[in-house]
Amino acid sequence: MTSADLPAPTQPPVKRARRADAERNRAAIIEAAGTVFAEQGGTVDVREIARRSGVGMGTLYRHFPTKDDLLATVLEREFTSWLTAAHQAAEATEDPWEALTGFFEQTLAHQAGNRALVESYTATGGPPRVCAEYRDAFIDELRTRCLNAGLLRAGVTTADLVLLSASLSQVVQATGDSHPGQWRRLLRISLDGLRARNTEPLPEPEPEPEPTLHGEGDGGGDASAGD
Amino acid sequence: MTSADLPAPTQPPVKRARRADAERNRAAIIEAAGTVFAEQGGTVDVREIARRSGVGMGTLYRHFPTKDDLLATVLEREFTSWLTAAHQAAEATEDPWEALTGFFEQTLAHQAGNRALVESYTATGGPPRVCAEYRDAFIDELRTRCLNAGLLRAGVTTADLVLLSASLSQVVQATGDSHPGQWRRLLRISLDGLRARNTEPLPEPEPEPEPTLHGEGDGGGDASAGD
Amino acid sequence: MTSADLPAPTQPPVKRARRADAERNRAAIIEAAGTVFAEQGGTVDVREIARRSGVGMGTLYRHFPTKDDLLATVLEREFTSWLTAAHQAAEATEDPWEALTGFFEQTLAHQAGNRALVESYTATGGPPRVCAEYRDAFIDELRTRCLNAGLLRAGVTTADLVLLSASLSQVVQATGDSHPGQWRRLLRISLDGLRARNTEPLPEPEPEPEPTLHGEGDGGGDASAGD
Amino acid sequence: MTSADLPAPTQPPVKRARRADAERNRAAIIEAAGTVFAEQGGTVDVREIARRSGVGMGTLYRHFPTKDDLLATVLEREFTSWLTAAHQAAEATEDPWEALTGFFEQTLAHQAGNRALVESYTATGGPPRVCAEYRDAFIDELRTRCLNAGLLRAGVTTADLVLLSASLSQVVQATGDSHPGQWRRLLRISLDGLRARNTEPLPEPEPEPEPTLHGEGDGGGDASAGD
DNA sequence: CATGAATGAGGGTTCATTCAT
DNA sequence: AATGAATGAACCCTCATTCAT
Numbered sequence: 001m002t003s004a005d006l007p008a009p010t011q012p013p014v015k016r017a018r019r020a021d022a023e024r025n026r027a028a029i030i031e032a033a034g035t036v037f038a039e040q041g042g043t044v045d046v047r048e049i050a051r052r053s054g055v056g057m058g059t060l061y062r063h064f065p066t067k068d069d070l071l072a073t074v075l076e077r078e079f080t081s082w083l084t085a086a087h088q089a090a091e092a093t094e095d096p097w098e099a100l101t102g103f104f105e106q107t108l109a110h111q112a113g114n115r116a117l118v119e120s121y122t123a124t125g126g127p128p129r130v131c132a133e134y135r136d137a138f139i140d141e142l143r144t145r146c147l148n149a150g151l152l153r154a155g156v157t158t159a160d161l162v163l164l165s166a167s168l169s170q171v172v173q174a175t176g177d178s179h180p181g182q183w184r185r186l187l188r189i190s191l192d193g194l195r196a197r198n199t200e201p202l203p204e205p206e207p208e209p210e211p212t213l214h215g216e217g218d219g220g221g222d223a224s225a226g227d
Numbered sequence: 228m229t230s231a232d233l234p235a236p237t238q239p240p241v242k243r244a245r246r247a248d249a250e251r252n253r254a255a256i257i258e259a260a261g262t263v264f265a266e267q268g269g270t271v272d273v274r275e276i277a278r279r280s281g282v283g284m285g286t287l288y289r290h291f292p293t294k295d296d297l298l299a300t301v302l303e304r305e306f307t308s309w310l311t312a313a314h315q316a317a318e319a320t321e322d323p324w325e326a327l328t329g330f331f332e333q334t335l336a337h338q339a340g341n342r343a344l345v346e347s348y349t350a351t352g353g354p355p356r357v358c359a360e361y362r363d364a365f366i367d368e369l370r371t372r373c374l375n376a377g378l379l380r381a382g383v384t385t386a387d388l389v390l391l392s393a394s395l396s397q398v399v400q401a402t403g404d405s406h407p408g409q410w411r412r413l414l415r416i417s418l419d420g421l422r423a424r425n426t427e428p429l430p431e432p433e434p435e436p437e438p439t440l441h442g443e444g445d446g447g448g449d450a451s452a453g454d
Numbered sequence: 455m456t457s458a459d460l461p462a463p464t465q466p467p468v469k470r471a472r473r474a475d476a477e478r479n480r481a482a483i484i485e486a487a488g489t490v491f492a493e494q495g496g497t498v499d500v501r502e503i504a505r506r507s508g509v510g511m512g513t514l515y516r517h518f519p520t521k522d523d524l525l526a527t528v529l530e531r532e533f534t535s536w537l538t539a540a541h542q543a544a545e546a547t548e549d550p551w552e553a554l555t556g557f558f559e560q561t562l563a564h565q566a567g568n569r570a571l572v573e574s575y576t577a578t579g580g581p582p583r584v585c586a587e588y589r590d591a592f593i594d595e596l597r598t599r600c601l602n603a604g605l606l607r608a609g610v611t612t613a614d615l616v617l618l619s620a621s622l623s624q625v626v627q628a629t630g631d632s633h634p635g636q637w638r639r640l641l642r643i644s645l646d647g648l649r650a651r652n653t654e655p656l657p658e659p660e661p662e663p664e665p666t667l668h669g670e671g672d673g674g675g676d677a678s679a680g681d
Numbered sequence: 682m683t684s685a686d687l688p689a690p691t692q693p694p695v696k697r698a699r700r701a702d703a704e705r706n707r708a709a710i711i712e713a714a715g716t717v718f719a720e721q722g723g724t725v726d727v728r729e730i731a732r733r734s735g736v737g738m739g740t741l742y743r744h745f746p747t748k749d750d751l752l753a754t755v756l757e758r759e760f761t762s763w764l765t766a767a768h769q770a771a772e773a774t775e776d777p778w779e780a781l782t783g784f785f786e787q788t789l790a791h792q793a794g795n796r797a798l799v800e801s802y803t804a805t806g807g808p809p810r811v812c813a814e815y816r817d818a819f820i821d822e823l824r825t826r827c828l829n830a831g832l833l834r835a836g837v838t839t840a841d842l843v844l845l846s847a848s849l850s851q852v853v854q855a856t857g858d859s860h861p862g863q864w865r866r867l868l869r870i871s872l873d874g875l876r877a878r879n880t881e882p883l884p885e886p887e888p889e890p891e892p893t894l895h896g897e898g899d900g901g902g903d904a905s906a907g908d
Numbered sequence: 909c910a911t912g913a914a915t916g917a918g919g920g921t922t923c924a925t926t927c928a929t
Numbered sequence: 930a931a932t933g934a935a936t937g938a939a940c941c942c943t944c945a946t947t948c949a950t
Contacts, residue, residue, distance in 0.1 A: 021950075022913055046941065056915040061942065063913095118349065121401050153416070160412055163398055167413065171394045174348050184430045185387055186394065189380070192427065193420030200419065203411045249930075272923060274933095283932035285927080294924065475929075476934055500920065510936040512923080517934095521920065572803065575855050607870070614866055617852055621867065625848040628802050638884045639841055640848065643834070646881065647874030654873065657865045703909075726944060728912095737911035739948080748945065 026063045028053040033074045037116035042071050042123070075120050079131040082110050087138050096145035100152075100194075103142055104187055107165050112172040112183075121166045136162065153194050155202045164190055253290050255280040260301045264343035269298055269350070302347050306358040309337050314365050323372035327379075327421075330369055331414055334392050339399040339410075348393045363389065380421050382429045391417055480517045482507040487528045491570035496525050496577075529574050533585040536564050541592050550599035554606075554648075557596055558641055561619050566626040566637075575620045590616065607648050609656045618644055707744045709734040714755045718797035723752055723804070756801050760812040763791050768819050777826035781833075781875075784823055785868055788846050793853040793864075802847045817843065834875050836883045845871055 032053035036044050046067050050060045064070035086106050093099040111117050139161050146152035168190065172183045259279035263271050273294050277287050291297035313333050320326040338344050366388050373379035395417065399410045486507035490498050500521050504514045518524035540560050547553040565571050593615050600606035622644065626637045713733035717725050727748050731741050745751035767787050774780040792798050820842050827833035849871065853864045 019913095025913080045939075047939095057942080058916065058944080059914050065942095067941065115349075122345070122397065156416070157412075159406070159409065160416065163402065163409065163413055164416070166401065167394045167398045170349060170397045171390055174393060175390065179386070179432065181430070182386065182390065182432055185384075185432065186390055188427070188429055189383070189387065189391070189420035189425075190417050191420070192425040193416035193418070197424070198416075198419045200415070202415055203408070205406065205409055205412065252931085273925085274923080277933085283934095284925080285933070286931050288925070289930075292925095473934095479934080497919095499918075501918090504937095511921080512937065513935050515921065519921095569803075576799070576851065610870075611866075613860070613863065614870065617856065617863065617867055618870070620855065621848045621852045624803060624851045625844055628847065629844065633840070633886065635884070636840065636844065636886055639838075639886065640844055642881070642883055643837070643841065643845070643874035643879075644871050645874070646879040647870035647872070651878070652870075652873040654869070656869055657862070659860065659863055659866065706910085727946085728944080731912085737913095738946080739912070740910050742946070743909075746946095 022063075025053070025055050025059055029055060029060055029063055029070070030074055030077060033070050034078065037071060037074055038114040041115035042119055046070075071116065075117060076131055078114065078117055079135070082107065083131065083135055083138060085110075090138070090142060096142070096149045097151045100142050100146055101191060103139075104165060104168065104191065105184075108168055108172045108183055108187065111169040112176050112180075115173070118170050118173040121170065139165075151196050153196055153198045153202075156194055157205075159205075160202075161194075164194075249290075252280070252282050252286055256282060256287055256290055256297070257301055257304060260297050261305060264298060264301055265341040268342035269346050273297075298343065302344060303358055305341070305344055306362070309334070310358070310362055310365060312337075317365070317369060323369070323376045324378045327369050327373055328418060330366075331392060331395065331418065335395055335399045335410055335414065338396040339403050342400070345396050345400040348397060366392075378423055380423055380425045380429075383421055384432075386432075387429075388421075391421075476517075479507070479509050479513055483509060483514055483517055483524070484528055484531060487524050488532065491525060491528055492568040495569035496573055500524075525570065529571060530585055532568070532571055533589070536561065537585065537589055537592060539564075544592070544596060550596070550603045551605045554596050554600055555645060557593075558619060558622065558645070559638075562622055562626045562637055562641065565623040566630050566634075569627070572624050572627040575624060593619075605650055607650055607652045607656075610648055611659075613659075614656075615648075618648075703744075706734070706736050706740055710736060710741055710744055710751070711755055711758060714751050715759060718752060718755055719795040722796035723800050727751075752797065756798060757812055759795070759798055760816070763788070764812070764816055764819060766791075771819070771823060777823070777830045778832045781823050781827055782872060784820075785846060785849065785872070789849055789853045789864060789868065792850040793857055796854070799850050799854040802851060820846075832877050834877055834879045834883075837875055838886075840886075841883075842875075845875075 029049065033049045036049050036052060040048075046060065047057065049070070050057050053060065060070070064073060086103050089106055090099045090103055093102055136158055140158045143152060143156065143158055143161060147154075147156075168183060168187055171186055175182045256276065259281075260276045263276050263279060267275075273287065274284070276297070277284050280287065287297070291300060313330050316333055317326045317330055320329055363385050367385045370379060370383065370385055370388060374381075374383075395410060395414055398413055402409045483503065487503045490503050490506060494502075500514065501511065503524070504511050507514065514524070518527060540557050543560055544553040544557055547556055590612055594612045597606060597610065597612055597615060601608075601610075622637060622641055625640055629636045710730065713735075714730045717730050717733060721729075727738070727741065730751070731738050734741070741751070745754060767784050770787055771780045771784055774783055817839050821839045824833060824837065824839055824842060828835075828837075849864060849868055852867055856863045
């Protein structure tokens with residue numbers, strides 16, 4: 001993933017001299033911000049992040065013109081890395097249902113204890129569009145595999161699955177300290193509700209009010225839990 | 228302007244009047260706070276509440292020494308009123324499963340759009356102990372009825388149901404504006420996962436880590452979603 | 455100027471209790487701000503003003519929601535008090551030309567050393583509309599008196615006089631420390647150029663570009679130096 | 682990317698190249714700064730200047746140890762070039778009064794729209810000494826020509842003329858957008874006040890207070906508007 | 909020497925809480 | 930007891946200047 005993987009024998013390693021340092025700072029900021037946002041949520045003092053990154057305020061603001069930009073960046077990275085890992089895990093799993101289960105397990109384990117991440121589900125904006133698209137595509141894949149294998153309840157949409165994961169994430173968050181592991185029970189229950197043996201039709205989703213902002217809504221594969 | 232202007236010849240003169248006045252103020256504050264917290268969440272400016280209650284800051288702080296105290300009081304009241312209504316509805320319903328379903332429906336309908344209430348699930352603290360106990364007792368009743376009727380999955384605990392309701396509440400909140408009604412699908416899925424036909428055993432809850440703060444947890448009927 | 459001047463025997467002196475204090479603070483803020491703005495211009499730290507007023511930041515911002523509001527208020531007050539004094543002096547002066555001269559003298563003496571005031575001529579916005587109108591009306595009066603007495607050069611507009619005063623104010627400012635009194639010479643020169651014995655016609659003012667904001671422009675009595 | 686890539690066999694090798702490069706940078710900085718300062722005044726972000734010059738911050742600060750130094754340099758250059766042009770124009774004009782008039786016209790036309798230049802009249806410091814001397818000498822020349830031709834009012838000093846030009850410059854600035862051309866009227870008025878037909882003596886300049894900083898001021902040929 | 913990233917002291921503004929009236 | 934003005938510690942962000950590369 002880093003350019004270290006690519007041999008660059010004939011190129012002058014110039015011009016990236018300062019960039020290296022800056023990149024390290026940027027990384028440090030993102031990492032510190034990730035930690036701090038996860039621990040304390042999106043309302044932390046920016047100074048705290050600067051302090052923990054070991055950089056000055058100016059550096060922080062050079063890299064991220066706004067606190068919200070920083071938060072968005074951090075969330076996007078966490079989203080992406082989570083999705084990547086989840087995707088790989090799912091592809092490595094033969095059994096479709098096991099893949100679905102594993103996805104949820106991984107998701108919840110990953111998001112437990114990340115306050116900012118969970119906050120992002122409630123906050124306006126939600127995950128960045130790109131992530132959401134990627135996520136939806138991936139989840140849709142899982143869904144299709146399970147459907148084709150006759151394992152998934154008829155009528156379950158991608159949006160349902162997305163919402164379910166978001167919903168359970170918040171449970172993980174809420175129970176994280178006092179009842180760790182409790183969420184596995186809920187997950188099992190929900191997944192059992194998704195099994196094909198549940199033949200009752202699901203209630204039709206009401207038509208969306210005004211598609212003012214979110215230009216989705218094809219009725220079948222809709223998603224986007226977080227906005 | 229004060230009720231002191233009104234002579235109250237036959238009654239113990241001043242004290243009562245004050246009391247009444249104070250009580251009215253307290254009620255006004257709680258009502259306004261309820262509205263405002265529901266609309267804008269727990270981060271609103273206290274002034275907004277004072278303004279809408281028609282009382283001064285001093286009065287507000289006389290009744291509630293802290294913003295958090297006010298919030299806790301408001302939440303407790305909303306919790307209680309919700310539980311009372313839910314309880315009555317449940318008692319009026321013959322069919323146990325219908326009672327359970329109705330409870331969830333009512334809960335989610337009630338909590339949709341109450342930002343502070345939903346926030347309270349994530350925030351440390353959660354609902355006050357008294358409420359939690361009441362709630363747990365009530366839900367346990369629902370659970371037992373369904374169990375006895377052979378409708379509820381074996382091994383489902385009160386805590387599971389509590390968590391489920393909290394979890395779905397957050398979904399309602401998050402999807403409220405963009406996908407209203409979407410939550411009914413999730414609810415159906417979850418409830419189907421709770422049906423007795425699901426015979427797989429649920430994962431055992433791990434033993435609690437350190438009962439540092441919340442001294443509950445009898446192992447079987449434990450609950451308390453919000454801490 | 456204070457309500458102490460008005461006897462209020464039959465009214466309850468209630469309800470202004472806190473107001474008195476607040477009013478004193480407000481006055482203190484305005485006075486301190488006046489001083490500080492005059493000394494250092496409009497860029498001073500708000501904290502400095504708070505310090506010199508003896509109030510906290512919150513108090514300052516309670517009275518003036520924005521630094522600019524404070525500045526505007528201060529400027530308006532200074533404008534008004536200056537105009538009032540100038541008006542009275544002019545009315546007390548028989549000779550029209552002497553009235554005009556006195557007005558300029560008073561203006562310049564008053565504005566010498568007030569950085570913020572002079573800055574306001576250059577800054578966008580200028581004096582508040584009301585002040586400008588009052589000022590223009592007053593200057594127009596002076597102008598008419600001189601014209602009727604056959605003392606003022608034909609074709610001189612109110613706007614000319616307004617501009618002249620603004621212009622000389624800046625000279626006073628610029629020369630204040632090093633060449634005090636120097637401005638009197640310029641003033642004399644300018645006034646002599648305004649005398650009726652100068653019979654050459656003045657260049658026509660070009661038509662205004664776009665009357666986007668300032669709804670003036672009757673061609674004859676136009677004014678508004680500061681925008 | 683540097684000129685070091687170009688071999689310069691027949692010349693003293695490196696040093697000159699550096700010098701040339703540095704000189705080009707310096708010129709670029711000054712030019713960009715001139716534009717930016719003129720457009721936005723002396724408070725612009727130094728980065729803007731660096732960006733427009735195409736040099737890094739370090740280079741900029743190597744050439745000008747302080748933002749103020751850069752500003753001073755820019756102003757000095759603009760002053761000088763303006764004076765040079767004005768001087769030439771004046772020398773090419775036969776009629777002394779026309780020369781004087783032309784000087785003012787040119788000055789005002791030149792300084793209209795140069796925010797920093799006009800700001801410099803109000804700011805402490807003013808134009809650098811050298812410029813002031815040159816300017817004073819030149820204006821004194823104009824003055825003498827007019828005096829000798831019997832066109833200029835008796836007692837008018839160089840300082841008066843300097844101040845007048847500064848004063849009118851600010852008017853131009855202030856009215857530039859809303860009332861363009863308005864300043865010509867004021868200029869005419871002032872010049873008419875300078876004509877020899879005005880025989881009233883001008884008020885004596887008060888003796889200077891303390892020649893703390895600016896050791897000029899012989900009473901007759903004094904000048905220096907900007908401090 | 910050039911570069912541009914880093915620094916950090918402010919600057920304007922908000923808001924939970926206190927306190928004089 | 931009620932009022933609402935006062936408080937001041939934070940908060941987010943900017944920008945002149947320095948410094949490692």
